[in-house]
Amino acid sequence: MSKPTLYGPAYSTYTRSARLAMEEKGVDYDLVEVDFLQGPMPAEQIERHPFAKVPALAHDGFKLYEVSAIGRYVDEVFDGPSLQPDDARERARMTQIISILDSYTYPCAIGQLVIQRLVMPMLGNQPDEAAIAAALPAISKCMNVLAGLRADNAFLVGSQLTLADLHFVPIYDYFRNTPESDAILEQNPGLRAWWDGVSKRESVQKTQPPSG
Structure with missing residues (x-):
């Protein structure tokens, strides 16, 4: 069996989720960087992914x-x-959490807050404070729901690390680096406990996105 190749930038949340899965499985893989922050999505990536x-x-x-x-x-x-x-039932819960992350959490936590608070200044632009403020109620709701589903378990679905955790790790990691995260996470200490556990995993440390 040949080595798989993953196409995507190390800074991408979803690229990191895929890398986390391969790291947890012990898969030897190649990462081909695909940058889209400095310009449009490269044509060769659109050939791989028709939705760019x-x-x-x-x-x-x-x-x-x-x-x-x-x-x-x-x-x-x-x-x-x-x-x-x-x-x-646990497999269904895993799928449910992944859907919550894709449909509700990513758009507000990454698409609005992280992009405005962290990415725009890095690109030399001013953050849209109105967009950030508008995103906070939805982010708070998402984090409350995820904390409730996790309950007191070690992972998001019971005692086993699943694809749901690997889906959440990159989103949470960026989110926690915004000043707005403090108040929301104070209301959800269980998510901080979850992060304290998963952040020590070798896969999480090896896939840390580049800074700056």
Whole structure:
């Protein structure tokens, strides 16, 4: 079996989620950086992903895009610890949390807050304070819901690390570096406890995005 190749920038939340899955499985892979912050999405990436997103995966002639599909593929094709629960209800909960992260959490926490507070200044632009303020109620709701679903478990779904955790790690990591996160996380100490645990994992440390 050949080495898989992942196409996407190390700073991308979804590229990092795919990398986390491969790191947890112990997969040897190549990361091909695809930068889209300094200009439009490169044409070769649009050939890999017709919706001009990242990441995309190539493995033994098989091409795949969408991070949820990539995570499941990596988990089921390669040896290593399972990243999906055996129990049907826990597996459904994992899928539910991933959907919450994609549909509700990412758009407000990353698409509005992190982009405005962290990325815009890095690109030499001023953050849109109105957009940030508008995003905070939705972010607070998302974090409250996720904390409630986690309850007192070590991970988001019971006692097993799953693809749901790997989906949340990159979002949470950027979010926690905004000043607005403090008040929201004070209301959800369980999420800080979750982060204290997962952030010590080798996979999380190896996939830290570049700073600056």
